[in-house]
Amino acid sequence: xxxxxxxxxxxxxxxxxxxxxxxxxxxxxxxxxxxxxxxxxxxxxxxxxxxxxxxxxxxxxxxxxxxxxxxxxxxxxxxxxxxxxxxxxxxxxxxxxxxxxxxxxxxxxxxxxx
Amino acid sequence: xxxxxxxxxxxxxxxxxxxxxxxxxxxxxxxxxxxxxxxxxxxxxxxxxxxxxxxxxxxxxxxxxxxxxxxxxxxxxxxxxxxxxxxxxxxxxxxxxxxxxxxxxxxx
Numbered sequence: 001x002x003x004x005x006x007x008x009x010x011x012x013x014x015x016x017x018x019x020x021x022x023x024x025x026x027x028x029x030x031x032x033x034x035x036x037x038x039x040x041x042x043x044x045x046x047x048x049x050x051x052x053x054x055x056x057x058x059x060x061x062x063x064x065x066x067x068x069x070x071x072x073x074x075x076x077x078x079x080x081x082x083x084x085x086x087x088x089x090x091x092x093x094x095x096x097x098x099x100x101x102x103x104x105x106x107x108x109x110x111x112x113x114x
Numbered sequence: 115x116x117x118x119x120x121x122x123x124x125x126x127x128x129x130x131x132x133x134x135x136x137x138x139x140x141x142x143x144x145x146x147x148x149x150x151x152x153x154x155x156x157x158x159x160x161x162x163x164x165x166x167x168x169x170x171x172x173x174x175x176x177x178x179x180x181x182x183x184x185x186x187x188x189x190x191x192x193x194x195x196x197x198x199x200x201x202x203x204x205x206x207x208x209x210x211x212x213x214x215x216x217x218x219x220x221x222x
Contacts, residue, residue, distance in 0.1 A: 031208070033209065041214055042201050042212030042213050042215050043201075044212070045209040045211060045212075048209060056208050058209065090156060090157075105156035105158075107155070107156050
C-alpha cells in the first residue's frame with residue numbers, strides 16, 4: 001500500500017517560468033493539501049482540495065493554483081516563478097471527516113528558482 | 115489571525131527529559147498536533163490533542179490547555195535519534211497551521 005507520492009523530487013526552474021508538481025494520495029484518501037516549506041521555517045498551508053474543488057486556501061497569491069482529478073490525485077501549479085518560491089513543497093493526504101493521525105505527508109518536491 | 119510561538123532551539127543530553135512549549139492564537143481552532151521533522155524529510159505525526167489535558171504515548175506526552183492557548187510536548191529518556199525539529203501545529207478548519215519549529219539537539 002503506497003503512501004503519499006510526489007513528483008518530481010527535485011527540480012530547478014528559472015524566474016518567470018511555470019512549474020507543475022504532482023501528488024498521489026495514500027490509497028483510500030480523498031483529500032489533498034499542499035504546503036510550502038522554506039528553509040528554516042515550518043510548512044505554510046497553500047490550499048486543500050476535496051471532491052475536485054478547492055475547499056480552503058491559505059495566504060498565497062493567485063500565481064499558486066491547483067487541481068484535483070477524479071482519482072483524487074492533485075497538481076500544484078505556480079506561474080511567474082520568483083526566487084522566493086524556492087522551497088520544499090509538501091503534499092498531505094487525508095480522509096474527509098477523519099482527524100487525528102490520518103494525515104500523511106509525502107516526501108516533498110524541492111523547487112529551486114534561479 | 116494565526117500565530118504560533120515556540121522556542122527556536124533547545125539542547126539536551128541523552129537520557130534527560132525535555133519540554134517544548136507552544137503558545138498559539140488561531141481562529142477556527144479544532145485541535146493541536148505535534149510533528150517531528152528530520153532534516154530533509156517530511157513531517158511525521160507524534161500526537162494530537164483536542165481536549166484539555168495530557169496525552170501519553172510511550173516516551174512522548176503532549177498537553178493542551180485551550181483556555182490558555184498553550185501546549186507542550188514532553189520527551190522522556192532522550193535518545194540521539196530524537197535530534198530533530200518539533201513542530202507545533204494547530205488545526206484551523208481543515209487546514210494545518212504550522213509553527214516555525216523547535217530544533218532539538220541531543221548530545222551524549
